[in-house]
Amino acid sequence: MSLGMLTPRNQRPIKSGILLALAISGYIALAFWAQATLTQSDAAASNETGYLPSISDFMIETIQPRHVRLWVAARSGDWPFAAYELGNLKGAFDRLGRAHPMEHEIPLQDLISGLTAPSFEDLNKAIQSKDATAFAKAYSDLTAACNACHQATNHGVVVIRAPTDSSISDQDFVRAAP
């Protein structure tokens, strides 16, 4: 619409039309704002406990069991399951690094990638080629990386080794081949 159309006679209705439009869009904006505020406060409410798992929580809940399960998978020759657990173990380390990038001046995130990345790559190759010998070597390197970090972070009391037997009893690891 050109301004030339705004003759003195029709200026008024157009102006009030604009005002009405502004009022409506203002109302819509307000509704969106209210909605957004509500969503934010919902999110804040659900996060009110402020629970952030500690490094040891991550270790014992998300990392240690998957280290065991990865071994069980390979021992059963179940390569698809090993690939699945390897992905989950890597994901657990990634989340740990994001949650605790620094710990008492120690760059945990950098330590994680520096120490675990080479073994993860070798494990992945071994699993893809279904090579049990290469897997055993890469798994032992990963376990050494667990212990290297425990030493580096003054937690040498936590010593990890390859499992000697499956201690997880509620999962059928001898499932039918997919």
Ligand code: HEC
């Ligand atoms: C980047 C460093 C790092 C790596 C890699 C690492 N850990 Fe840890 N881990 C820690 C630290 C730090 C602690 C002590 C946390 C604390 O108590 O505050 C710990 C503690 C633990 C604990 C004891 C938890 C408890 O509550 O008793 C277990 C079990 C553990 N790690 C398993 C592993 C396994 C298995 C691996 C390898 C697959 C591994 N960790 C790799 C840093 C690491």
